[in-house]
Amino acid sequence: MSERREPLDIDTLLERVRQGYIRIAPREAYEAARTGDALLVDIRYAALRERDGLIPGALVIERNELEWRLDPRGSHRVPEATGHDVRAVVVCNEGYASSLAAESLHRLGLRRATDLIGGFQAWRAAGLPVTAA
Numbered sequence: 001m002s003e004r005r006e007p008l009d010i011d012t013l014l015e016r017v018r019q020g021y022i023r024i025a026p027r028e029a030y031e032a033a034r035t036g037d038a039l040l041v042d043i044r045y046a047a048l049r050e051r052d053g054l055i056p057g058a059l060v061i062e063r064n065e066l067e068w069r070l071d072p073r074g075s076h077r078v079p080e081a082t083g084h085d086v087r088a089v090v091v092c093n094e095g096y097a098s099s100l101a102a103e104s105l106h107r108l109g110l111r112r113a114t115d116l117i118g119g120f121q122a123w124r125a126a127g128l129p130v131t132a133a
Contacts, residue, residue, distance in 0.1 A: 087112040095119035
């Protein structure tokens with residue numbers, strides 16, 4: 001019989017999830033992507049991308065498809081999902097949903113997966129490149 005756990009509030013869950021990996025700041029993510037050390041993955045929904053723009057070179061994958069597209073063993077993977085050592089940096093709007101998504105990628109064996117602190121909004125606030133959708 002399994003042990004019954006008390007439900008967690010979302011803030012506690014986020015805190016626990018984020019202890020499992022090192023998050024990345026916008027400028028560090030920009031440099032890592034520029035040098036080919038990271039794959040930026042934008043999971044924002046279409047309306048936010050249309051409103052705020054895109055990160056040049058980022059792979060756009062809707063959140064509900066993320067695991068299927070980045071699983072290197074999956075039949076629906078994207079060409080960029082070359083192995084479990086890919087450093088995927090998940091980008092959402094403000095850096096919350098991306099934390100949960102990065103943790104999910106860790107469960108698939110993508111041990112270098114992380115997320116962008118502050119999300120797209122922090123990227124834009126840092127003056128990093130953005131293009132129209």
